[in-house]
Amino acid sequence: MATAEQQAHTEEHPTPRTYVNVAIILSIITIIEVAIVIVEVPSVILISSLLALSAVKFAFVVGWFMHLKFDARLYQALFLGGLFLAIAVLLALVALFENFTLPAT
Amino acid sequence: MAHDATMGQAEAHYTTTGLDHRKILMWVFLASDCLFFGALISTYMVYRSNVPTGPGPEIFDIPYTSVSAFVLLMSSLTMVLALAALQRGNSRQARLWLLATALQGAVFLGGQFYEFNVFVDQGLTITNSVFGTSFFVLTGFHGTHVAIGVFMLLTLVGASWMGRLKPKHDLTVELVGLYWHFVDIVWIVIFTVVYLIPS
Amino acid sequence: MAMLGGLLERPTGTTGIWSWLTTIDHKRIGTLYLVTAFFFFLVGGIEASLMRLQLAIPDSSIISANVFSQLFTMHALTMIFLAIMPLSVAFFNWIVPLQIGARDVAFPRLNALSYWVFLGGAIILNLGWFTMTAPAAGWFAYANLTNTTFSPTNGMDFYVLGLLVLGTSSLLGAFNFIVTIINLRAPGMSLMRMPIFTWMAFITSFLLALAMPVITIGLVELGFDRFFGTNFFVFERGGDVLLWQHLFWVFGHPEVYILILPAMGIVSEILPTFSRKPLFGFPVVVFSGLTIAFLGWSVWAHHMFAAGLGPVPDAVFATTTMAIAIPTGVKVFNWLATIWGGNIQLKTPMYFALGFIALFTIGGLSGMTHAAAPSDLQQTDTYYIVAHLHYVLFGGSIMAILGGIFYWFPKMTGRMMSDYQGKWSFWLVMIGMNMTFGPMHYLGLVGMPRRNFTYPEAMGWDVWNLVASLSVLFMIAGIGLFVWNALRSARSGEVAGDDPWDARTLEWAMSSPPPHYNFAEIPVVHGRDALWEQKYPDEEHAAPRPVPAGGAEEADEHHDIHMPSPSYFPFIVALGIFLLGITLLLYQAAAVAGYAAGAVGLILLLWGSYGWIFEPTD
Numbered sequence: 032m033a034t035a036e037q038q039a040h041t042e043e044h045p046t047p048r049t050y051v052n053v054a055i056i057l058s059i060i061t062i063i064e065v066a067i068v069i070v071e072v073p074s075v076i077l078i079s080s081l082l083a084l085s086a087v088k089f090a091f092v093v094g095w096f097m098h099l100k101f102d103a104r105l106y107q108a109l110f111l112g113g114l115f116l117a118i119a120v121l122l123a124l125v126a127l128f129e130n131f132t133l134p135a136t
Numbered sequence: 137m138a139h140d141a142t143m144g145q146a147e148a149h150y151t152t153t154g155l156d157h158r159k160i161l162m163w164v165f166l167a168s169d170c171l172f173f174g175a176l177i178s179t180y181m182v183y184r185s186n187v188p189t190g191p192g193p194e195i196f197d198i199p200y201t202s203v204s205a206f207v208l209l210m211s212s213l214t215m216v217l218a219l220a221a222l223q224r225g226n227s228r229q230a231r232l233w234l235l236a237t238a239l240q241g242a243v244f245l246g247g248q249f250y251e252f253n254v255f256v257d258q259g260l261t262i263t264n265s266v267f268g269t270s271f272f273v274l275t276g277f278h279g280t281h282v283a284i285g286v287f288m289l290l291t292l293v294g295a296s297w298m299g300r301l302k303p304k305h306d307l308t309v310e311l312v313g314l315y316w317h318f319v320d321i322v323w324i325v326i327f328t329v330v331y332l333i334p335s
Numbered sequence: 336m337a338m339l340g341g342l343l344e345r346p347t348g349t350t351g352i353w354s355w356l357t358t359i360d361h362k363r364i365g366t367l368y369l370v371t372a373f374f375f376f377l378v379g380g381i382e383a384s385l386m387r388l389q390l391a392i393p394d395s396s397i398i399s400a401n402v403f404s405q406l407f408t409m410h411a412l413t414m415i416f417l418a419i420m421p422l423s424v425a426f427f428n429w430i431v432p433l434q435i436g437a438r439d440v441a442f443p444r445l446n447a448l449s450y451w452v453f454l455g456g457a458i459i460l461n462l463g464w465f466t467m468t469a470p471a472a473g474w475f476a477y478a479n480l481t482n483t484t485f486s487p488t489n490g491m492d493f494y495v496l497g498l499l500v501l502g503t504s505s506l507l508g509a510f511n512f513i514v515t516i517i518n519l520r521a522p523g524m525s526l527m528r529m530p531i532f533t534w535m536a537f538i539t540s541f542l543l544a545l546a547m548p549v550i551t552i553g554l555v556e557l558g559f560d561r562f563f564g565t566n567f568f569v570f571e572r573g574g575d576v577l578l579w580q581h582l583f584w585v586f587g588h589p590e591v592y593i594l595i596l597p598a599m600g601i602v603s604e605i606l607p608t609f610s611r612k613p614l615f616g617f618p619v620v621v622f623s624g625l626t627i628a629f630l631g632w633s634v635w636a637h638h639m640f641a642a643g644l645g646p647v648p649d650a651v652f653a654t655t656t657m658a659i660a661i662p663t664g665v666k667v668f669n670w671l672a673t674i675w676g677g678n679i680q681l682k683t684p685m686y687f688a689l690g691f692i693a694l695f696t697i698g699g700l701s702g703m704t705h706a707a708a709p710s711d712l713q714q715t716d717t718y719y720i721v722a723h724l725h726y727v728l729f730g731g732s733i734m735a736i737l738g739g740i741f742y743w744f745p746k747m748t749g750r751m752m753s754d755y756q757g758k759w760s761f762w763l764v765m766i767g768m769n770m771t772f773g774p775m776h777y778l779g780l781v782g783m784p785r786r787n788f789t790y791p792e793a794m795g796w797d798v799w800n801l802v803a804s805l806s807v808l809f810m811i812a813g814i815g816l817f818v819w820n821a822l823r824s825a826r827s828g829e830v831a832g833d834d835p836w837d838a839r840t841l842e843w844a845m846s847s848p849p850p851h852y853n854f855a856e857i858p859v860v861h862g863r864d865a866l867w868e869q870k871y872p873d874e875e876h877a878a879p880r881p882v883p884a885g886g887a888e889e890a891d892e893h894h895d896i897h898m899p900s901p902s903y904f905p906f907i908v909a910l911g912i913f914l915l916g917i918t919l920l921l922y923q924a925a926a927v928a929g930y931a932a933g934a935v936g937l938i939l940l941l942w943g944s945y946g947w948i949f950e951p952t953d
Contacts, residue, residue: 046220050213050216050217050220051213053213054209054210054212057209058206061202061206061209064328065199065202065332068332069198074334078333081328081332081333082328082333085324085325085327085328088209088321088324089321089324089325092209092212092320092321093317095216096215096313096317096320097313097314097317097318103153105153105155105160105163105517106159106160106163109163109164109167110166110167110170113166113167113168113169113171113544113545114167116170116545117170117171118174119632120171120175120178120549120585121174121177121178121181124181124182125181125182127581127636127648128577128578151518151519152518152519152520152522152524153518157441157442157514157518160514160518161510161511161514164510164514164544165510167544167545168506168509168510168545168547169548171545171546171549172551172552174548174549175548175553175582176552178582179556179567179578179582182575182578183573183574186573189572189573262559262563262565263563263564263565263566264572265572266566266567266572266573266574267573268566269559269565269566269574270567273556273565273567277555291945
């Protein structure tokens with residue numbers, strides 16, 4: 032039956048130990064995020080580092096907890112396609128409203 | 137293999153990729169759900185600095201929300217541990233982790249309910265400004281996702297108690313898990329974009 | 336939980352109304368879609384005919400301005416969401432599993448759910464006709480025309496709730512077909528060996544899965560504004576009416592390709608069959624389909640040039656829009672090259688396919704003229720746009736769908752439609768369509784605005800309006816003849832046999848109509864045009880070799896093929912969704928009715944879902 036599925040399950044499947052390690056990393060990142068917000072660093076650095084940190088968290092949960100890093104490539108293609116499209120539409124919409132709104136409305 | 141005549145959905149049978157139908161379905165759904173949240177977050181981003189009346193983003197209590205975000209983050213750990221336990225054949229432990237995940241989801245929802253009440257008391261409602269409107273609908277839409285997730289988790293716990301969740305059903309738990317982790321990563325984004333980044 | 340499911344044994348009947356309510360056979364669901372959607376196609380046609388009746392002469396007052404607004408809104412919604420989309424889905428259902436060598440779709444019960452939810456949404460959308468308060472703000476429903484001040488009736492509520500329910504149906508169907516096409520292809524059928532119609536169904540399903548969420552969020556926001564007093568599109572409280580336009584068209588432009596790609600797929604099946612040549616440049620046709628779908632996400636604001644986005648966005652969106660003409664043009668040349676040097680059989684489906692190429696090309700070219708932002712400012716909101724969109728949607732989608740019905744009718748019913756009558760209906764529709772929509776190019780360019788219920792005599796528009804209105808009669812006659820032809824042929828048409836057109840793809844390998852399990856033995860595919868390769872293994876002009884496949888005459892030998900039994904639960908869940916869909920409406924009318932519908936709907940939804948999950952799989 033499902034040969035690729037079995038394959039995906041056998042190749043270096045993370046262990047509970049790995050999951051706990053990932054959770055520790057996620058906790059540390061969350062603490063850093065809250066810390067830099069409270070400490071008040073310059074807003075350019077703040078925004079870019081917050082976005083980067085949350086992207087790292089996002090990647091850890093998707094890659095390890097959702098097994099996407101270890102699973103069939105098809106799932107990656109399906110999910111990342113939707114994700115990148117959503118990000119592109121979001122950025123385009125925000126850009127259209129931030130930069131090109133008519134004056135005095 | 138190709139002659140396997142059974143078409144029952146939950147049974148193993150010939151598939152082109154060797155992957156299970158339901159798992160592909162779940163990933164396609166999650167890709168689609170990205171666009172749901174993408175459109176809602178876009179709305180919030182467009183409106184966040186537009187606060188003609190009532191309180192604005194300064195109303196957020198970052199330490200409080202950090203705690204509830206942390207609870208949801210850790211529920212992802214217990215979720216994946218539940219799946220690992222079931223795959224090891226330990227149904228009882230899986231049930232406990234599933235219950236723990238559902239409880240953390242419930243704690244998050246309770247926290248959101250309390251937070252909403254505080255905001256309303258401070259004068260931020262869903263109707264008095266477009267900031268309030270887009271904030272409450274975005275976080276409420278996410279909260280609805282969490283509630284559905286808790287419901288599914290409790291169903292799994294119930295099925296496990298009745299002895300109907302066996303190690304061979306690990307795919308079902310994995311699918312609920314995928315949904316649950318997705319709800320978690322959406323909150324990672326919302327927590328950053330809505331709460332942490334000042335307007 | 337076992338009790339929940341156990342209350343209803345899986346039904347087993349194969350005839351009578353219950354068998355249709357509980358069927359999960361993709362062919363029967365395809366038939367349900369086809370009949371329902373064709374009914375709504377006729378309803379949309381009646382709405383259009385009434386509008387043309389009103390516009391036949393200047394200063395006419397047969398239909399009031401209010402009713403006219405309802406008519407043009409519902410005409411668009413009906414044709415898009417209740418006719419062309421579900422007609423395409425009818426073909427997905429009927430043909431895709433057969434073309435890829437599958438016994439059914441990946442999730443048969445989900446497939447049934449899609450249909451019943453669709454029917455519920457269609458009913459909600461049309462509820463307004465009972466009180467003459469149908470939606471009247473245009474299918475695009477621009478804010479703030481849609482708020483409770485400017486749309487005080489329930490019309491826009493029907494719009495919001497109906498489209499939300501219809502969107503649910505579309506999403507479920509799209510998910511199902513994506514999984515089916517990825518995962519149920521016969522052994523050997525790689526992606527590049529997949530029939531072109533299945534390819535277009537695949538691409539369309541992705542567009543649906545990714546575009547419907549955006550309009551769903553727009554509708555949720557509009558619904559919150561209308562039902563709960565929120566401010567998404569309330570200018571005074573910081574809302575921005577342009578946001579609705581963006582959300583609508585981010586969905587709306589991929590939607591255009593959702594309407595046309597299946598039609599392109601149908602035409603790409605018909606042309607090779609009746610030219611007796613393989614599709615020219617198959618990989619290029621596939622990749623241009625993918626390119627169209629991908630670029631379709633980057634052009635939405637060309638619907639909003641008149642909104643004043645500024646020179647930079649206008650230039651960007653004009654450029655991306657023109658870029659889409661390239662893959663589209665590539666497809667047109669591929670079709671022409673397919674016919675080139677072919678042994679052309681001028682049967683009715685071929686007529687419709689050739690008509691499609693001509694009319695779609697005209698529509699595409701007029702589309703290019705409003706891809707340029709400055710020229711669009713002259714054309715927008717005039718009849719020129721109406722002419723353009725009807726050349727691509729009627730001349731394009733509908734012509735292809737009529738051709739597709741004619742082409743696959745023998746497979747669906749086992750009988751041929753009359754070719755003689757088919758050609759008559761083609762010419763009637765072709766003449767009527769060009770005489771109705773052709774003059775609108777001119778009317779638009781001389782300034783006649785869309786969506787106005789009448790026009791003064793002094794404008795000099797009366798002659799061409801009269802021509803357009805009278806020509807509708809040709810289309811009515813053509814479509815009427817088509818319907819009569821289909822109904823009569825289904826009963827007493829010439830018996831078709833397995834492969835009446837000597838076609839190329841796997842659906843023609845089995846008996847007509849196919850047995851419920853489709854293939855007695857799942858075929859192994861060795862190349863593109865899988866059936867053709869088996870029929871003519873050595874030489875093109877040799878006599879076809881008989882191809883053994885799952886035929887009805889062999890059915891007795893195949894009692895071991897086990898198909899899942901029908902199920903009550905898709906219908907129950909859909910009924911729950913329908914009741915939840917009208918809950919807010921009923922609540923506004925009488926709170927107690929709202930609570931009742933909400934409670935019953937929720938119970939049905941939960942009961943149906945649990946029953947579904949714990950239902951034994953056979």
